[in-house]
Amino acid sequence: MIDTHSHIYLPTFDDDRAEVHDRAAEAGVEAIFMPAIDFDSITQMEKLHHPEIMFYKMAGVHPCDVKEDLPKDFTEQLFGFCDSDDFYGVGESGLDYYWSTDLVEQQKESFRIHCKVAKQTGKPIIIHNRESTVDMLNIIEEEQDGSLKGIWHCFNGSLEEGKRALDLGLHLGIGGVATFKNAGVDKTVARLPLEKMVLETDAPYLAPTPKRGKRNEPAFMKYTAQKLAGIFGVSLKEIDIATTKTAKQLFGLNSNDIQ
Ligand SMILES: [Zn+2]
Numbered sequence: 001m002i003d004t005h006s007h008i009y010l011p012t013f014d015d016d017r018a019e020v021h022d023r024a025a026e027a028g029v030e031a032i033f034m035p036a037i038d039f040d041s042i043t044q045m046e047k048l049h050h051p052e053i054m055f056y057k058m059a060g061v062h063p064c065d066v067k068e069d070l071p072k073d074f075t076e077q078l079f080g081f082c083d084s085d086d087f088y089g090v091g092e093s094g095l096d097y098y099w100s101t102d103l104v105e106q107q108k109e110s111f112r113i114h115c116k117v118a119k120q121t122g123k124p125i126i127i128h129n130r131e132s133t134v135d136m137l138n139i140i141e142e143e144q145d146g147s148l149k150g151i152w153h154c155f156n157g158s159l160e161e162g163k164r165a166l167d168l169g170l171h172l173g174i175g176g177v178a179t180f181k182n183a184g185v186d187k188t189v190a191r192l193p194l195e196k197m198v199l200e201t202d203a204p205y206l207a208p209t210p211k212r213g214k215r216n217e218p219a220f221m222k223y224t225a226q227k228l229a230g231i232f233g234v235s236l237k238e239i240d241i242a243t244t245k246t247a248k249q250l251f252g253l254n255s256n257d258i259q
Contacts, residue, residue, distance in 0.1 A: 001225060001240050002031045002247040002258060003218045005126065005153050005173055005200035009034055009044035012204045012215060024218035025052040030258045032218055033251065035092035035126045037062045042081065054258065056251065058089035060114055063096040063107045063128055070106060075113050082121045088251045090118040091126030092153060098130040108139065115143040118150060124250050125150035133161050140168045149250060154202055156185050162192045171250055173200040176208035176216065179227045190231045198247045199225055
């Protein structure tokens with residue numbers, strides 16, 4: 001399985017990172033894609049190694065970390081990272097109106113820059129979206145010229161929003177929220193195509209049931225995968241095969257190491 005969204009480089013894993021990685025490998029996680037929160041995240045990502053897990057870096061600035069003044073050379077900096085063969089995606093970017101709406105215009109500008117870099121580099125944009133779905137999808141629509149691809153990470157939209165996202169060329173990242181009782185995400189997911197979905201944890205956040213409320217880690221992705229198997233009435237193996245294939249295509253991986 002591929003965890004397409006994990007902040008495994010954060011300090012919350014410093015004390016037991018080796019065990020966390022071992023448990024991930026044991027649970028069948030063969031690759032972890034790491035979205036950045038800011039450019040400092042990248043230094044932390046570079047320290048990670050495990051004999052059975054591939055780690056893939058991505059570069060970007062989280063919408064909650066966008067500052068009042070974007071650096072003048074922000075586009076060049078972001079492009080500099082993302083254009084390198086060392087980086088597999090652009091993000092995470094997007095919009096977040098839940099924590100604060102003070103810097104909405106800056107968030108939008110930053111999101112548009114991430115979209116442009118994603119198009120220029122041919123790499124997927126990783127989209128964070130919280131209480132901002134209409135604006136997020138409108139920006140994707142404006143930016144979509146046929147070459148933009150990306151993941152609506154931690155998908156929790158309505159059926160209409162999900163369909164619109166797919167029409168706009170996005171994929172959906174399915175994480176712990178899909179396992180939450182009463183969230184209703186499972187019912188929406190059931191009516192959308194499995195081949196447009198990838199698995200993710202968003203570790204250390206949003207642990208799936210039955211680990212809800214705990215620090216999330218890649219090994220817990222098996223619960224989300226099991227939930228997805230139940231939703232689509234297929235085996236866990238089929239979920240693994242389908243989501244792994246989609247993730248490999250999306251991120252342009254040729255590696256035969258990941259099945
Ligand atoms: Zn994230």
